[in-house]
Amino acid sequence: MTQPIPMAEVWRSTFLESVHLGHAVICDDSGQIVRSWGDPNAVIFPRSSCKMVQALPLLTSGAAAKYGLDAQHLALACASHKGAAIHTDRVRAWLDHLGLGVDDFRCGPQVPEDRDAREALIRAYETPCQVHNNCSGKHAGFLTLSQHMGAGPDYVAMDHPVQQACLAAFEEVTGEASPGHGIDGCSAPNFVTSLTGLARAMAWFASASDRSDRQSMAAVELTNAMMRHPELVAGERRACTELMRAAGGKAAIKTGAEAVFVAILPEKRMGVALKIMDGTTRASECAIAAILVSLGVLDPDHPATRKFMTPLLHSRRGIECGHINPAEGFI
Template sequence: MTNPVPMAEIWRGQLLESLHQGHAVVCDDSGQVVRSWGDPDAVIYPRSSAKMIQALPLITSGAAEKFGLTSEQLALACASHNGAEIHTSRVNSWLTQLGLTDSDFRCGPQLPNDIPARNGLIKTDTSPCQVHNNCSGKHAGFLTLAQHMGAGPEYVEMDHPVQQACLTAFEETTGQDSPCFGIDGCSAPNFATTVTGLARSMAWFASASDRSDRSSSAAQQLVAAMTTHPDLVAGETRACTNLMRAMDGKVAIKTGAEAVFIAIIPEKRLGVALKIVDGATRASECAIAAILVSLGVLDANHPETLKYMNTPIRSRRGIEAGIVRPATELLF
């Protein structure tokens, strides 16, 4: 086993105040590792970075076509959204389309990250609903697939046909048997794989246009939905949305809890996966930005890039006190 390597540094003055370590892999369209840092065989939970894999059966089953799902709905199926009005209104409309209500979700309520939406609930003394959960789009996709299958309402159970379909898609695209699963924050199973397996899956998505099978066609639709609607995949102020916009829709990226990040780069047929071992989001955002810059798909000096990489740390009076920057190991 290889130890994790430095990926993001926090400098204050002349002192390296904090150091975040992790693992990362870049795979090509043949599934081979072309660059790695740390331990490429480290087993991780992808968390929400794998939502596009979980959305594959929604299309390959014929459910998306049957229900006439739009690219916006496919983007929401891959989303970890802020719970803003642009997210919740669309998910509620999706529920109505299915003839279902918020009580049919199994993701649990969550206070929205979107400040206007959160303030609106507070001002009206209203409790958040399950539609505010950042995973409600994914769960709307699960409900759609369950209806199409004629399966029962407990769609987050591991033995449910929906989750079995997700597991099959996960193992097929990663090229590995998943050794175990954990329960995600939204109560759905989350399947473990190696950092290489996750990067291989993303490379499979990136090269989907080279193939003509049903799964690859579904992958193309999902990547196109994410890059066309970056505001639905995350939301304002979020790294996924900001960096996809900075790359003009040419790259799909997705974060996951506990500092996982992936990138799908169709023009280079490359997939990227990384995990920061201490779970720090500031580090995963910095590291993915640095890798994307190194791969030539993100401008290091773009204003959005500078929000995450080589980012000044300021005092509450606005005095520059330090910097968040990628470790030299990531720059090549």
């Protein structure tokens, strides 16, 4: 197996302090590798980076149309959000529209990352609930599909029709039979794939407008929803949101836990997938920004690009003490 390569470096003063190793793949619209780093056959959990794949059955089944879902709903279905009011208010309204409640979720409660939302809960002497879970939009999509199917309430079970539909979509767009699955942080199955399979899936999304089948048309809707509403996909100050804004409609970008990142590039008909092996987000943010700069999708001088590709490090007193940058020879 090809070993992971250095992708991001952390410097303190003039000394190299840390190095993050990883793998990455770029695929074209034929599913072929355009460029790779490390091992393109590395087997990974895509985690939340594949939420747009999990959302495909929501559209292809007719459930999205039946329940009148718009681009904001679709962006939330692909989201790992901060639990801000712009996220949770919309998810609550979605549940109301379905005639369901927060107790129908199977994602579990989570303290919101958004500071205003977190402090509001403290002031009100309330505890976080499942709607604050960063995956609550995805789970609202699962509930919509389950209700459309007339299926049972335990929609995260592997043998449930919702998860069987997600697995079928996942294997179709990755072009691979998944060797297995694990349980994600939100309790839903997460299907294993090779890094090339994940990049191939993103390239399939990127080239979906070239095709007219139902699944491809669903992919176009999901990609456009993410790019149209980047604030719903993650939230303010988050890499997915800020880098999508910086790309100006040239990329749909999504992270996953344990330092996975993907990008859908419709103009280039390409897909990108990367994994930092130590699971560090600062390194995956640096690496995805560097790859997108190399492809001409991001301007290296854009403030958002600099923020995530070459961030400065400061002491707790605000003294500049180091920086992060793409590893020498990576790009």
